[in-house]
Amino acid sequence: MKQTVTKNGIGAWTERKYDVEKAAGTLAFTDDLRFGPELLHARAVRSTVAHGEILSIDFSEALKVKGVVKVVTGKDFVHRFGLYLMDRTPMAIGKVRYMGEPVALVIAESEEAAEEGMLKVTAKYRELPPIFDPVKAATDNSVLVHPELETYDHVDFITPFPGTNIGNWFRIRRGDVDKAFSEAEYIVEEAVNCPQIAHGFLEPHCCICREDPATGDLTIWSTAQSAFALRDIVSKGLKYPLSKIRVIAPPIGGGFGGKAGMTVEALCLAGAMNPDVRGRPVKLYIPREEVLLTSWVRQAYVAKIKLGIDKDGKIIAIRNTFYFDTGISAEYGANPVRSAGYSSTGCYYIPNVWTDSYAVYTNKPFGGAYRGFGLPELMGAMEVVIDIAARKVGMDPIEFRLKNILKPGLPTCTGMPMNNHALDTIVGKVVDRIRLNEKEPATRKGWVRGKGFALALKAPAMPADAASSAIVKILGDGTVEVLAATMDMGQGAYTAYSQMVSEELGIPIEKIRCPYPDTQSHPYDWQTVASRSCWSMGMAVKRAASDARQKLLALYAEYWQVEPESITIEHGIVKCRKKGKAEPIDEHIQSGFPMPDGNYKGGPVIGTGSFVPPDVIYPDAETGQSPKSVVHFTVGAVGIDVEVDPATGAVEVNKVSAGYDVGKAISPVNVKGQIEGGTVQGISAGLMEGMYYDEHGKLLTPDFTDYKIATALDVPPDLDAFWEETPEELSPYGNRGVGEHSMISPAPAMDNALFDALGIRIHSYPLGRERVYKAIQAKKKGETDLWEYPYALEQSYKNAIKEWK
Amino acid sequence: MKRDVHFILNGKPVTFSVEPRTTLLRALREYGVTSVKRGCEEGECGTCTVVIDDLAQKSCMVLALEAEGKSVLTVEGLVGPKGELHPIQQAFVDEGAIQCGFCTPGMIMSAYAFLRKTPDPTEEEIRVALAGNLCRCTGYIPIFRAVHKAAAVMRELGHIPGRAR
Numbered sequence: 001m002k003q004t005v006t007k008n009g010i011g012a013w014t015e016r017k018y019d020v021e022k023a024a025g026t027l028a029f030t031d032d033l034r035f036g037p038e039l040l041h042a043r044a045v046r047s048t049v050a051h052g053e054i055l056s057i058d059f060s061e062a063l064k065v066k067g068v069v070k071v072v073t074g075k076d077f078v079h080r081f082g083l084y085l086m087d088r089t090p091m092a093i094g095k096v097r098y099m100g101e102p103v104a105l106v107i108a109e110s111e112e113a114a115e116e117g118m119l120k121v122t123a124k125y126r127e128l129p130p131i132f133d134p135v136k137a138a139t140d141n142s143v144l145v146h147p148e149l150e151t152y153d154h155v156d157f158i159t160p161f162p163g164t165n166i167g168n169w170f171r172i173r174r175g176d177v178d179k180a181f182s183e184a185e186y187i188v189e190e191a192v193n194c195p196q197i198a199h200g201f202l203e204p205h206c207c208i209c210r211e212d213p214a215t216g217d218l219t220i221w222s223t224a225q226s227a228f229a230l231r232d233i234v235s236k237g238l239k240y241p242l243s244k245i246r247v248i249a250p251p252i253g254g255g256f257g258g259k260a261g262m263t264v265e266a267l268c269l270a271g272a273m274n275p276d277v278r279g280r281p282v283k284l285y286i287p288r289e290e291v292l293l294t295s296w297v298r299q300a301y302v303a304k305i306k307l308g309i310d311k312d313g314k315i316i317a318i319r320n321t322f323y324f325d326t327g328i329s330a331e332y333g334a335n336p337v338r339s340a341g342y343s344s345t346g347c348y349y350i351p352n353v354w355t356d357s358y359a360v361y362t363n364k365p366f367g368g369a370y371r372g373f374g375l376p377e378l379m380g381a382m383e384v385v386i387d388i389a390a391r392k393v394g395m396d397p398i399e400f401r402l403k404n405i406l407k408p409g410l411p412t413c414t415g416m417p418m419n420n421h422a423l424d425t426i427v428g429k430v431v432d433r434i435r436l437n438e439k440e441p442a443t444r445k446g447w448v449r450g451k452g453f454a455l456a457l458k459a460p461a462m463p464a465d466a467a468s469s470a471i472v473k474i475l476g477d478g479t480v481e482v483l484a485a486t487m488d489m490g491q492g493a494y495t496a497y498s499q500m501v502s503e504e505l506g507i508p509i510e511k512i513r514c515p516y517p518d519t520q521s522h523p524y525d526w527q528t529v530a531s532r533s534c535w536s537m538g539m540a541v542k543r544a545a546s547d548a549r550q551k552l553l554a555l556y557a558e559y560w561q562v563e564p565e566s567i568t569i570e571h572g573i574v575k576c577r578k579k580g581k582a583e584p585i586d587e588h589i590q591s592g593f594p595m596p597d598g599n600y601k602g603g604p605v606i607g608t609g610s611f612v613p614p615d616v617i618y619p620d621a622e623t624g625q626s627p628k629s630v631v632h633f634t635v636g637a638v639g640i641d642v643e644v645d646p647a648t649g650a651v652e653v654n655k656v657s658a659g660y661d662v663g664k665a666i667s668p669v670n671v672k673g674q675i676e677g678g679t680v681q682g683i684s685a686g687l688m689e690g691m692y693y694d695e696h697g698k699l700l701t702p703d704f705t706d707y708k709i710a711t712a713l714d715v716p717p718d719l720d721a722f723w724e725e726t727p728e729e730l731s732p733y734g735n736r737g738v739g740e741h742s743m744i745s746p747a748p749a750m751d752n753a754l755f756d757a758l759g760i761r762i763h764s765y766p767l768g769r770e771r772v773y774k775a776i777q778a779k780k781k782g783e784t785d786l787w788e789y790p791y792a793l794e795q796s797y798k799n800a801i802k803e804w805k
Numbered sequence: 806m807k808r809d810v811h812f813i814l815n816g817k818p819v820t821f822s823v824e825p826r827t828t829l830l831r832a833l834r835e836y837g838v839t840s841v842k843r844g845c846e847e848g849e850c851g852t853c854t855v856v857i858d859d860l861a862q863k864s865c866m867v868l869a870l871e872a873e874g875k876s877v878l879t880v881e882g883l884v885g886p887k888g889e890l891h892p893i894q895q896a897f898v899d900e901g902a903i904q905c906g907f908c909t910p911g912m913i914m915s916a917y918a919f920l921r922k923t924p925d926p927t928e929e930e931i932r933v934a935l936a937g938n939l940c941r942c943t944g945y946i947p948i949f950r951a952v953h954k955a956a957a958v959m960r961e962l963g964h965i966p967g968r969a970r
Contacts (some may be wrong), residue, residue, distance in 0.1 A: 015898060022906030023894035023913065025840020025880035032839035200941050202844040202852050203907045253842070253907025254941050288845035490904030490942045669901045673943060677904065680944030704849035704939065712935040715945045717928075 003553070004506030005570040009499055010733050013668050014509055017494040018251070030206040030223045030250045035281045039208075040069060042271045042284040043114035045104040045121040046293065047096035050132075050363040050697030051143075052125035054094055057104055061120040067113030070276050071121065073104045077270035081237035082331030083229065083261040085154040085167060087146055088366070090266035096125065097145055097328040098363050099697045100293035107271045107282060130363040130697055133791030134325035135302055137165040138360040145328055145361035155463070157618045158334045167330025167359040170341035172320075172413050172624030175352030177308070180317030184308030188389040191304040191801055192381035193789050194747075194765035195690035196297040196325065198701075199370060200709045203253025205264045205286040205294060209272035213279035218269070221248045225259045225487045226527035227517040233262040234269065249517040255489040256681075257369030258295045260529045261332050289702045296368025297691060299333055299359075300325035302789070303381035304801075308352075313395050315404045317352040320344045324377065326359040326367040333367035334359045336374030339461035342619055342629050343375060345413040346382040347423065347455040348404040353413045355624065363697055369529055371678065371743045375458040376685070380765060383454035383748035388761065397752070398431055401455060414619050414629040422724040423455070423635045426659040433657040433720055434639035443654070447643045450757025454745035455637050456660070459630035460530035460737055464616040468533075469523040470540040472501060472548045472607040478572050478585035480507055480548075484541055485517040485525040486533040491739050492670030493533050497541045499667055500732065504545035505552075506569030507585070523608075531634070531737025534666055536611055538732035543609025552589065555602045559593045614730075632728050634736045636660030638679070640749040644757050649773025651687060651754070653716040656746065663728040663736035671738055675721035678742025684710035686747030690766050692790075763797060764788040812872040814838070815882030823869040829855070832869035833879065840880045840910040844939075851938030854911035855879050861918035863911075863937070880910035883917065892962070893917055896955035897948070904942030912938045916952050924960055926952070 008014050021027035045057075059071040074091035081088050091102045106117035131143040141164050146152070150162030158168045181187060207222040218240070224230045227247040235242045252259055268284035271277055286294050301324050308317035322340055326333035341357035359367075370376075390400035406412065408420045431437065434451055442449040460466075471483040482501055488494040494514035502509045515521075525537055549569070556574055557564040560581055568575050575582045592600040619626040641654040658679045665671040688708045692700045701707040721742075727734025747765055754772065755761050760779040762771060764787060775786040787797035807822045814833075823832050830853045833841045841864055844852035848866040855864045856878040883891035890898065893916050903909050912935065919926070919934035926934070931952045932945075940948060 016901065016903065018906070019898045019903045020890065022903050022909050023880070023890055023897050024884050025910040027906060028839065029842070029907065031843065032834075200939075201905070201907075202850055202939060202941055203842070203905070204844065252905065253844075254905040256941070288847060288849075490906065492904070673901050673904060673947065676946045677942050677944040680946070681941065703847055704845060705847070709939060709941065710944075711937075711939060712932045712945045712948070715932070715949075719944070719946055 001565070003568045004504060005568065006502045006506050006508060008509035009503030010664070010666055011668065012499060014495060014499060016492055016669060017498060017514060018488065027251055029203060029253055030221055031285060033208065033221060033250065035208065038280050040107050040109065040277065040280050040282045041111045041114045042105050042107050042268060042282050043118040044102040044267060044290070045106060045118050047092060047099055047101040047103050049096060049125045049127050050099045051130035052096055052127040054092060054096060054103060055124040055126055057121065057123045059104060059121045062106055062117035065113055065117045065120060067109040068106060068117040069109065070107045070274060071104055071117070072270055072274050076274065079237045079266065080152065081233055081262055081266050083233055084158050084334045085152055085160060085331050087152050087167070088329045088331045090270050098365055100365060100699065102267055105267060105271050107277055111285065132362050132364060132693065132697060134300065134323045134360040134362055136791065137362050138323050138358055141165065145363060159621060165361040167326055167361055168334035168337050170338045170357040170624065171622065172341060172344060172353050172355035173622065174413065174625060177317045177319055177352045177354040180352040181308040184316055185311040186309040186393050187306065188309065188385065188392055189306040189801060190385045190388050191302065192384050192763050193302045194300060194377065194380055195692065196300040196367065197685050197689045198292050198297055198691060198707055199256040199258030199295060201254030201256055201258055204288055204291045205259070207265050207268040208281050208283045209265065209268045210281040211273050211278045216244060218245045219248065220245070220265055221250060222265050223252045223259050224249045225252065225255045225489060225529060226261065227485055227519050228524050229527040230262050230265060231519050234265060237266060247519045249487055251516055252487060252489045255487065256371040257373065257529065260369040260527060264294055292691065292699060292702050292707065293365050296332060296370065297327070297365055298370035299336060299367030299377065301377045303377065305381055305385045307385065307389050309389060309393055313393050313400055313403050315348060315350045318345055318350045320355040322357040324359050324367065325362050325364065327362055327364040329366035330359040330361065332369055335461055336369065340374035340378040342414045342624060343378060343457060343459065346379060347406050347457045347635060349406045349410040350413070355413065364693065371681065371740045372458065373461050373530065373740065376744045376747065379454065379456055379744050380747050383745060384751050387752045387755065398427065398436065398453065402427065415625040416628045419632045419728060420726045421635045421661045422726045423637070423661065425724055426637045426661060429659055429722065430637045430639040430657045434641045434655055436639055442643045444643055446647065447645050448757045449643045450753045450755070451639065451641045452749045452751065452753025452756055453637065453639045454749035454752060455635070456741055456745040457633050457635045458531065458741050458744060459633045460532040462526065462530045462532060464618055465612055466526040466532065466536065467610065467612040468525045468537040468540040469610040470537060470544040471523055472544040474548055474552060474585065474589050474605045476587040476590035478507070479511040479513065480505060482512060482514045482541060483522045484514060484537050485522040486537050487517060487528040489528070491674060492667055495670060496534050496667040500538060500541050501545045504542060505549055507572045511572060531739040531741065534735055535731055535737055538735065539611035540609040542732040543611065544607040546607070547609060548605055548607025551605045551607065555593050558595055558601065561596060632736050634660060634662065634738060634741050636741055638745045638749040640746065640753045642750065642753045642757060644754065644772060646776050649769040649776060651767065651769065651772055653683060655718040656716050657720040658742055659722040659724065660738055660741050661724045661726050662738045663731060664725050664734035665723055666733060666735050671723060672721055674739050675742045676719055678740065679719060679721065679746055680710055680715055682743045682746030683750065684714065686750045686765060686767055688766055688768055760784060760786060762786045808870060810870050810873050812874060813876040815878060821869060825868070825870060827869045828865050829867040829869045829872055830864040833864060838879050838881060842907055842910060844907065851915065852908050852911045854914045854938060856914050856918045859918060859921060861915045880913050892958040893920065893955040896951040896958065900947045900951040900954060902943060902947040902951035908938060908940045912940065912948060916955065920956055920959060924956060926956055
């Protein structure tokens with residue numbers, strides 16, 4: 001018998017936690033915290049060359065600026081940091097590797113003085129030849145971004161190659177691809193490229209650090225997605241005890257991966273831990289124009305995919321070569337490379353697989369986590385190549401996809417059996433809803449219309465031992481505090497956890513609170529990334545809430561002298577119908593119950609729960625095979641209906657339909673929010689986003705004027721977001737990850753729709769107006785493909801492809 | 806050298822002492838009105854939008870001294886005396902129009918200035934009115950829903966609730 005009753009449990013549409021404070025403007029973000037007149041402000045001095053030896057840094061003039069307290073340089077703070085590969089220093093030491101790299105930090109009494117001081121620091125460099133093209137960097141070792149690569153520590157599942165620019169090389173070797181290609185009826189060999197893109201969260205990075213001068217204890221307040229991972233990275237980088245580092249993570253204004261791991265905190269610590277500064281809090285606020293240089297970017301990529309297809313349209317072999325441009329650091333970027341690699345047959349079953357996925361160092365800002373984590377890159381290429389292949393084979397693209405689809409139970413490219421899913425149902429719905437099979441006339445005069453489709457898939461990409469834990473405290477007024485160190489950065493984690501706790505405890509959601517993470521009060525959670533939280537932390541929260549319920553029931557059972565099974569908790573009221581009891585939870589729950597035997601029993605009721613995925617095994621380094629490489633895959637599909645103005649190249653989206661198999665929607669308002677928001681972010685990325693550099697490596701798009709993201713005017717008039725619920729076996733409520741997935745496939749669906757509209761294939765993202773216009777002009781000259789790769793002189797697609805064989 | 810500027814902030818007269826170069830954004834935040842967010846300080850993102858004499862303005866593009874004699878309204882000022890949310894704020898909560906919440910104060914202030922002038926807007930008018938306020942989380946769709954809903958509630962009430970200013 002279910003012993004709890006609530007209106008706001010699993011699957012309920014509820015008000016979101018913290019929305020009232022957000023609407024009222026009273027929720028304090030990191031930049032809103034106040035530290036009084038002791039607070040110092042830091043500002044980075046940044047490199048003006050992309051690659052060079054530092055000859056001198058002169059900050060004597062900066063020290064003369066009123067209010068400047070101290071200037072520190074890389075030599076004053078020699079520590080290496082990194083989540084997976086320790087290749088990053090907070091400031092350049094001896095050598096700069098990208099334009100914008102911090103070379104010094106000015107610390108002053110005010111932000112204005114720090115800025116003025118920053119402008120007075122001069123650095124001299126002996127320039128070295130830079131490398132910007134990831135394909136060249138991967139294949140030509142004449143310029144090495146990290147000659148010291150062999151000295152860097154790294155986790156076992158990352159494979160850097162010292163003496164090259166390869167920060168990680170992930171491989172899959174299964175079956176005999178050469179034999180399969182020789183037997184194939186059709187060979188399709190295509191390539192797709194995409195520049196780096198930016199997260200575009202609206203809250204810039206901000207961090208305040210303070211070292212206790214007496215104890216050496218460090219406190220870090222930061223715009224961090226993952227308080228514990230940040231603590232861990234700082235601890236390892238500084239060789240400082242974990243227990244002496246406290247991370248407080250106030251609400252953050254969007255993350256999308258850009259505030260995962262460690263971002264700017266070590267730079268701030270370089271100021272706060274300086275002997276002349278120690279004891280005073282130091283604040284490092286990153287102005288918008290520096291955010292794109294300081295944060296992770298989504299790695300640029302060049303993906304080459306070769307398919308061998310038999311006469312029935314079955315894909316029998318695939319050979320993938322992915323070059324990810326990870327910039328000057330692969331400390332985090334090594335892992336999306338791996339994530340794309342171990343998902344590299346996409347949503348299809350292909351028996352023979354050869355995949356090489358490389359993280360390539362270049363002299364650019366660094367690649368890292370970004371919503372989708374390797375999968376928008378993989379699918380951005382894969383779903384375009386599949387569309388091309390279907391046409392070559394002479395099959396309908398949907399029929400071709402369904403023929404090769406990765407059905408439940410079939411092995412993924414790493415050999416693990418695919419989990420249950422309803423992808424065929426989703427495909428059917430998307431096809432119907434955008435009337436994919438109907439050619440419709442354009443609604444705008446003189447425009448042309450096209451429709452495109454793409455599948456999506458993603459697993460949480462995390463270490464095998466990414467653990468979570470939670471504490472559920474029932475307080476003396478019948479309310480509940482849930483300590484779960486997930487960062488609710490808008491995705492709605494705290495609403496979902498409150499619904500879980502409400503389900504397990506029968507206490508209304510209004511009485512449940514989730515404070516923001518603080519490593520001093522919260523139990524451990526690895527990171528808020530990978531669409532893992534509702535699943536992994538969900539397991540811990542459910543366990544903690546059940547634990548609290550068992551304890552509560554046992555106490556009431558003894559108090560009332562009844563069986564625990566006869567007790568229910570209904571909307572916060574504890575009841576025993578048999579005995580006619582009904583009492584709201586009160587102070588007894590914290591102070592103990594006076595039992596019939598005259599003794600007090602109980603004391604504060606606290607439930608605990610821990611979880612680690614029990615059975616994930618890292619893929620074999622040589623073959624990429626593993627009985628269970630990831631915890632589960634979430635699948636989905638996107639259909640897009642677009643119109644193009646042939647006179648200008650302008651693209652307007654009429655309708656999008658996007659559906660995902662979420663297993664179970666814990667919090668439907670948030671699932672809908674994730675699908676709607678991610679779809680628009682995906683359209684934005686596909687249509688307009690790219691980071692561009694001049695020939696010296698200077699970023700040309702450091703602000704929202706030049707780096708365009710979707711505004712209210714760019715949103716499709718009709719966006720159909722839906723989901724299916726095929727339960728996941730090992731899961732709190734059958735739910736799977738869904739946060740990132742909606743970002744993955746709008747771009748390739750758009751590319752396929754543009755082909756349908758224009759009859760020419762565009763191989764380069766983004767699909768901006770200028771590029772679409774060029775494609776229209778190229779089509780008029782009889783071209784079939786448009787290829788624009790910023791670093792190659794060869795701009796003919798056919799020649800470019802040949803060059804790589 | 807610092808100079809005094811006098812204006813009405815959320816219905817109350819205030820005097821700030823500011824450097825001539827200080828923006829209204831920084832002056833408000835320094836004073837403690839932190840709903841006014843700094844997202845870019847370049848006039849691009851809209852997170853610092855306030856309403857100055859009925860006009861939605863990016864406070865990073867206004868010098869504090871320019872507020873002399875004017876009325877400045879921030880999202881804190883929309884909350885009623887008993888803590889009740891303004892219909893626009895409530896609609897944002899009800900419609901799932903908030904995710905991270907960083908763009909929310911500015912977005913609500915743009916919607917507020919817009920709905921005062923356009924009480925019965927079309928979808929297209931809403932989109933144009935909010936085009937200067939970026940949101941990276943929601944995809945704007947629930948925000949459009951919320952503004953429609955707030956407009957309907959406000960029309961039904963027949964007046965703009967909250968304190969007169």
